[in-house]
Amino acid sequence: MTASIASSSPIKRGRPGYDQDSVLSIAVEVFNKHGYDATSMGKLAENLGISKSAIYHHVPSKGDLLRLALDEALVPLEAIAEDERASVGTAEERLKFFLRSTIRVLVKRQQYVTLLLRLRGNTEIERDALQRRRAVDRRVSDLVVEAQREGSLRNDIDPRTTTRLLFGTINSLVEWFREDGNVTAEQVEEHAITMMFDGLHKTDR
Amino acid sequence: MTASIASSSPIKRGRPGYDQDSVLSIAVEVFNKHGYDATSMGKLAENLGISKSAIYHHVPSKGDLLRLALDEALVPLEAIAEDERASVGTAEERLKFFLRSTIRVLVKRQQYVTLLLRLRGNTEIERDALQRRRAVDRRVSDLVVEAQREGSLRNDIDPRTTTRLLFGTINSLVEWFREDGNVTAEQVEEHAITMMFDGLHKTDR
Known part of the structure; x- marks a missing residue:
């Protein structure tokens, strides 16, 4: 891990x-x-x-352990933006690339991301990590704004709420995904993207 | 509150x-x-x-405070199943009633639900509460199975994963919803249901 x-x-x-x-x-x-x-x-x-x-x-110190553990989550999350695919294609394509890549980090670094998501910001080290997390989140919220503007995402939900619903859905994976469970990491990634973009309703699309 | x-x-x-x-x-x-x-x-x-x-x-004792605080979340969650609307209509209608009612409890009892969702199960009181939470969750997962069978929910995502994605999305509200924020509780409820069932893609449906 x-x-x-x-x-x-x-x-x-x-x-x-x-x-x-x-x-x-x-x-x-x-x-x-x-x-x-x-x-x-x-x-x-x-x-x-x-x-x-x-x-x-x-x-x-205990603080150093915390900082190192948080880096295990933050470094790969920050690396997503450096990938070439983060800057080519439509805003929707780039957004999906970010979300899929984030899901992969969550699944591979589950314990470390859990620690990051549960931070309460009581110490300087925690507040630094939360700031880095917010910078990562901001990339996604910018892409949501862009995707709504280009007309690929519905705009009857404001971009901020859209971003929060997206993160809410994918971040929850750290709470329940199990490597040895009944679905693989690839399936979970596919299923989450399907629900978020196409919805759970059965349609003939 | x-x-x-x-x-x-x-x-x-x-x-x-x-x-x-x-x-x-x-x-x-x-x-x-x-x-x-x-x-x-x-x-x-x-x-x-x-x-x-x-x-x-x-x-x-501290344990009694915990138990009372958890009841503030669990009692209204358990009450959802007692409402008449929980047992009339299609499985999809009943599922949506459960999800909307759950969102309302999360928003009204935000701090208490946060406590419930973060429980680690280290004590007997915590394990009891987790068991009651699982019983509530089970009602929703049964409805997901039924809604897939009646053909209203897509069945290319297995019911267990569907249930977890639904809970992941709505439970995350306790982390970010603010009564004084830019969206009202009613809007958040509407937006979450829209994303989960219809998806974020702009369509002409």
Whole structure:
């Protein structure tokens, strides 16, 4: 689930049994289960089965763990805009590319995106992450405005509400999608796009 | 925002400045802001501006506050099925009645539903509430199956995924809907139903 962390990462290697990825991956699970505020370094150590000082060998503080975990979600979300397909075609095509790519990140980085979506903004690190998330969201809301203008999206729903309904639908995937469930990631992506753009009504279109 | 609590409630009246509703309403905000696990009775007392023992005058334990707060969301959600309109008409009509009624509860009891949706199931009270929520959800998923069978809903998306996409869309409202925002509760209800059933594509239907 976790990707490699940039070499500037403060997490060090060297403890047998744990590397940066596994510390991060367990930490994010504990944060999601109990909430970031309620998770002490002691509770983390317990879940990792190591001492508190052994965690400090990997990472200087709980805040650093949070920042690294949030990067696991934010970096790939921010990368979507860099893809060539994010800037070619109609606004509708670009919007769908963004939504499909976002769904893929949600599914691949489920735990990290869950952490991001549940942030309450109580600390500086949380507020920074929320700001980056808003910048990503803004790209989508700009495309919604453009798609309504070009006439491909209905305009009896204002663009802001449209954007929120789109994000509401796709963000909810992190709450229920299971890799081993009855639908694949590809099917979920297809189904979500179908509902959002064509609706659930059976039609002869 | 809060409704009156049944007279069997363990919250007592009598403290000047605070009644059961306001204690509950502030408690739910603090739970949502910091997470239930991370909220001590001390932190609650601080937010209420009263002593810990004054809270115990209102309610025997933090768990009781949680249970009462969850009832504020669950009782009206459970009441939807008792309405006559929940059992007349086509499956599609009944499904839409459920979804519209659910949206109304989400909007009117936003803080309480937020608390319900964020439950992690770490305690018995949380697990009980999650079970009641699942029973409510099951009514909707049964209606989705029926509506697909009667031919009003597309059946290229399996009923389970359809149900989850529907709940994902409407549950997300608690995260972003603001009573004083640019759209009214009625508009949001209308817009969500339109997207879910007819889709965002501009068509000549």
